Ligand SMILES: Nc1ncnc2c1ncn2[C@@H]1O[C@H](COP(=O)(O)OP(=O)(O)OP(=O)(O)O)[C@@H](O)[C@H]1O
């Protein structure tokens with residue numbers, strides 16, 4: 001839902017970042033307001049995941065230029081855990097496995113960290129079980145996954161569902177979902193999209209990183225952006241995604257080349 | 263700041279049991295000769311057989327050389343510079359806790375081991391050893407109702423000389439190795455447990471060893487005997503003050519399990535480990551061995567090792583009875599300049615004997631952490647089975663981890679399976695937890711604790727959480 005009066009949640013200006021001195025982001029600009037759903041598309045290797053990790057504070061990426069404001073405050077000096085506690089969420093493209101760490105315990109510690117920041121009461125093991133069971137329904141996940149180690153031995157699709165479960169527990173203000181649709185079967189895609197739609201409201205925002213229109217059929221974006229070589233090179237509404245679906249990225253390249261010539 | 267350098271700072275946590283108790287102590291002069299051995303025996307009013315045992319051991323020890331095969335680096339120990347007997351002065355021999363010096367009770371309170379009637383743990387009997395002597399054993403009467411004997415080895419020698427005589431030195435002979443011989447000559451105190459036929463010990467038993475004096479060696483001796491069909495779970499804990507000299511701790515533990523008996527022996531070891539430059543700390547040179555002499559008997563070792571400047575320790579099982587079972591679950595955490603060479607020996611003698619080894623080594627700082635294990639299948643160990651899993655986790659890039667699995671088999675039907683892995687805490691795992699609001703320190707200890715889960719799950723309930731906390735503590739520190 002677009003409303004230009006809605007508060008700006010995240011404002012990215014000329015963001016440049018590198019890994020091992022190799023530049024990957026080359027001046028990203030993006031503004032996301034409360035209530036909006038943005039889709040970020042672009043070729044493999046164009047820098048989408050990198051942008052998401054820089055926003056979440058991954059230590060391997062160094063910001064060399066530009067700024068990111070989160071609700072008007074500088075986001076970049078914050079540790080990744082602080083960013084999470086104030087409501088930034090990254091659903092990973094490749095969630096890692098953490099052997100031996102109980103998923104349930106992990107989810108509880110994580111949820112409580114966020115709740116404490118929000119001034120809410122910590123949930124003890126019993127209260128949390130109730131809460132998590134309710135949220136499991138949102139992604140129709142089997143409670144058996146709570147008793148396993150974090151992501152260990154989860155199938156690709158199960159890992160993605162576990163990510164959305166975490167989003168449902170943490171109730172972030174800005175959720176970045178990196179290819180949450182990849183690896184999901186047709187039913188799971190519908191269920192997970194349903195979950196994301198239910199969590200979206202006028203106060204929060206979602207940035208969907210995806211390659212496929214089929215996700216955007218289920219979660220309707222207000223804006224669609226195309227990334228190339230570490231920059232957002234084109235923005236539009238959902239028609240842009242449909243155009244990409246039909247014509248591929250070459251068309252964007254050609255337009256860009258033409259632009260650079262003039 | 264990279265996360266690896268972060269981690270380095272994290273594992274440095276001040277040792278919180280480093281205080282010294284001010285108490286009047288009776289010490290014999292430094293040094294070791296046959297007269298000192300006689301003096302110790304005399305102080306304890308020992309029967310002749312025990313004095314003979316000590317003298318034999320001492321004479322044998324003189325002929326031995328300190329082992330160097332583990333490649334541990336430490337200067338030669340001056341055995342004449344050690345006090346072999348130190349005991350807090352007490353007016354009379356204590357008959358009940360009320361008569362124990364309150365300073366000592368306070369010390370154990372401070373260590374989290376309350377002994378007094380009101381505060382003690384409800385389902386754990388404790389034998390508290392201070393320097394060379396046991397100062398109190400709780401729940402003695404309640405245990406006696408079940409026929410269970412739990413007391414200091416000194417008391418056992420006086421009250422149950424026949425039992426001690428029958429079993430002492432049968433699992434770890436006094437000439438077994440350098441440190442075992444030394445211990446046999448000069449051991450001062452330790453715990454004795456006897457579970458009679460058919461009895462399931464009604465509570466956890468626990469010994470707590472506290473070294474207080476800086477110049478003493480602690481040579482404790484523990485003997486646990488479970489008769490036919492008996493079972494017991496025993497836990498050992500230990501701490502010491504911070505001294506800049508090294509203190510020698512050379513214990514011997516012997517376990518005997520008869521037919522269908524089971525003994526679970528858990529250790530949470532938190533000796534003072536020395537400072538970050540490797541100055542001070544305990545040398546922990548320990549011989550622990552269990553003898554599954556009965557059929558279908560079972561001995562299970564679980565250990566969480568976090569202290570000691572040097573650990574040299576191989577809790578082992580001799581699986582003699584048919585269908586007997588040996589287990590070894592170990593977590594060893596080293597940091598700074600600590601050295602640990604630890605593992606187990608599973609000696610399969612009887613048919614269909616089974617053993618499981620799960621070892622988790624975590625090395626940080628400049629420490630060295632080795633697993634050394636032997637699996638031996640004797641000619642009669644038909645269809646015997648062993649499974650070993652040895653995993654190492656490296657924190658930072660200055661620490662070392664090694665695995666030395668030795669296998670000897672004279673039995674073609676035996677099956678031996680060995681898995682080993684080495685990993686680092688990955689930046690991505692840390693980032694994943696952090697991006698879920700979990701701060702850096704908590705994330706590290708969560709990952710480490712997950713790594714150790716297979717071992718923690720083997721600890722008695724009451725202590726699993728304790729071990730988890732201890733590890734977290736050792737990993738905690740200031741985030742720079
Ligand atoms: N840690 C890293 N070390 C080296 N190169 C990296 C690292 N992270 C990203 N890159 C490089 O940066 C570029 C952008 O990668 P990124 O993962 O952001 O792409 P993406 O747009 O998410 O691609 P995809 O659609 O395939 O997921 C790629 O060329 C990638 O190889």
Ligand SMILES: [Mg+2]
Pocket residue numbers: 048049050093178
């Ligand atoms: Mg990507």
